[in-house]
Amino acid sequence: MSSFEVVTPGNVSELVNELKKAGKSTKLLAGGTDLVISLNEGRVKPELIIDLSGIAEMKTIQEREGRVLIGACATFTEIAVNEAIKRWFYSIAEAAAGIGSKQIRNRGTIGGNIANSSPAGDMITPLVSLGASVITVNSKNTTRDIPLTELITGVGKNILAADEAILYVEIPVPQEERMTRFVKLGSRSTVSIARLNLAVNLGFDESGKIDDAMVALGAVGTTVFSAKMAEEALLGKKINEDTKESFAEALAREVEKSIPGRHTLPYKREAVKGIAYDVFADN
Amino acid sequence: MRIDFILNGKKYDMDVNPELRLVDFLRDDMGLTGTKEGCGEGECGSCTVIVDKKAVHSCLILVPQIRGKEILTVEGLSKNGELSRLQKSFIEHGAVQCGYCTPGMLMSATALFYENPDPSIEEIKIAMAGNICRCSGYTAIIDAVKDAAESKGGDL
Numbered sequence: 001m002s003s004f005e006v007v008t009p010g011n012v013s014e015l016v017n018e019l020k021k022a023g024k025s026t027k028l029l030a031g032g033t034d035l036v037i038s039l040n041e042g043r044v045k046p047e048l049i050i051d052l053s054g055i056a057e058m059k060t061i062q063e064r065e066g067r068v069l070i071g072a073c074a075t076f077t078e079i080a081v082n083e084a085i086k087r088w089f090y091s092i093a094e095a096a097a098g099i100g101s102k103q104i105r106n107r108g109t110i111g112g113n114i115a116n117s118s119p120a121g122d123m124i125t126p127l128v129s130l131g132a133s134v135i136t137v138n139s140k141n142t143t144r145d146i147p148l149t150e151l152i153t154g155v156g157k158n159i160l161a162a163d164e165a166i167l168y169v170e171i172p173v174p175q176e177e178r179m180t181r182f183v184k185l186g187s188r189s190t191v192s193i194a195r196l197n198l199a200v201n202l203g204f205d206e207s208g209k210i211d212d213a214m215v216a217l218g219a220v221g222t223t224v225f226s227a228k229m230a231e232e233a234l235l236g237k238k239i240n241e242d243t244k245e246s247f248a249e250a251l252a253r254e255v256e257k258s259i260p261g262r263h264t265l266p267y268k269r270e271a272v273k274g275i276a277y278d279v280f281a282d283n
Numbered sequence: 284m285r286i287d288f289i290l291n292g293k294k295y296d297m298d299v300n301p302e303l304r305l306v307d308f309l310r311d312d313m314g315l316t317g318t319k320e321g322c323g324e325g326e327c328g329s330c331t332v333i334v335d336k337k338a339v340h341s342c343l344i345l346v347p348q349i350r351g352k353e354i355l356t357v358e359g360l361s362k363n364g365e366l367s368r369l370q371k372s373f374i375e376h377g378a379v380q381c382g383y384c385t386p387g388m389l390m391s392a393t394a395l396f397y398e399n400p401d402p403s404i405e406e407i408k409i410a411m412a413g414n415i416c417r418c419s420g421y422t423a424i425i426d427a428v429k430d431a432a433e434s435k436g437g438d439l
Contacts, residue, residue, distance in 0.1 A: 006302075008350065036342070036343045036344065037324045037325065039345075051345070054350070054351075101328065102338055102410050103339050106337040107339050107343060107344070
């Protein structure tokens with residue numbers, strides 16, 4: 001490890017002060033499940049590390065004015081068991097419960113998952129399907145509210161400035177009952193990085209037809225994206241075998257469009273159909 | 284950097300090198316070599332310790348992050364020289380082969396008992412999924428955990 005300084009702000013205003021010292025190499029430390037590996041392997045050489053783990057307000061999960069605010073340092077374990085999240089955003093709880101191992105879920109955070117901007121980040125896919133955004137603060141104490149789809153721009157890339165930290169993830173609470181699900185496919189059943197992941201957020205009319213569909217697909221291409229063709233395949237339909245089949249076919253077309261010529265295409269275009277059916281395993 | 288923490292029941296207030304990972308700090312500075320490093324990237328679980336009642340990888344924590352926390356390592360499981368019920372169960376079931384994964388297995392199972400004193404086989408498997416045994420002695424390990432949970436009476 002190279003030589004670095006670690007500072008430990010105890011609240012957000014202390015964080016804002018520490019961010020004033022932040023330069024290009026500065027790293028924010030939350031759960032450490034990615035950063036500490038990179039440090040140990042010498043892949044990053046920061047001069048300053050700002051440890052966020054002592055900021056209590058960044059660990060809270062609260063329901064307020066029609067939104068749920070999840071602190072950036074809330075762990076996957078805390079998210080998976082939170083009542084408001086299980087009630088409104090089942091897909092988030094499902095994704096959190098399936099990340100890594102128990103030890104990783106006890107440390108890894110939602111803010112870290114977003115800031116690392118992995119195309120396979122299991123939190124990002126359901127959050128995109130739920131229209132989530134992040135609230136950030138910078139060294140001038142200016143806050144920004146950035147939709148997740150605008151935040152993440154590529155593999156490991158996002159528009160966060162060096163002196164900017166994610167404080168909260170913000171998700172609008174739906175007006176009525178929704179069906180939200182998350183499924184992933186890894187190389188083994190647990191403790192595995194997603195080869196494909198998929199989240200749906202569906203609304204239904206009185207007759208049981210889908211009248212609003214948000215579908216997000218991850219680990220296909222450089223960022224998680226909204227799968228418009230798959231959404232089209234669901235709109236105006238009831239959930240039945242025909243709908244499932246056309247949804248699966250539409251997702252296969254999304255994969256073909258997203259990663260043409262990639263060596264993983266023949267596998268992923270077939271495999272996505274399997275997880276398409278898994279979404280509706282209870283229907 | 285000066286921090287305070289509790290390690291295996293004892294309070295400390297001391298200067299630490301903030302650049303160390305918890306696993307290095309425990310082994311090199313505190314002399315607690317029961318915690319083993321395997322992969323160094325949070326995949327194998329052999330460096331598992333308990334921080335504030337939760338199983339975590341000591342290879343993924345920087346020492347400043349333990350300030351104000353309570354840490355338990357495998358050395359802290361026995362009481363007054365007597366092994367914990369879980370440790371005895373590992374011996375009875377022959378759940379130790381080469382032994383390198385054993386401290387991590389014990390810590391994951393101990394943390395599981397904190398939140399669920401009588402877990403099912405399925406719950407044990409979920410809690411231990413992040414602990415790899417390359418001798419592949421999983422059946423004996425799961426049996427040992429199950430048995431330690433079932434046998435009532437006495438502290439863990």
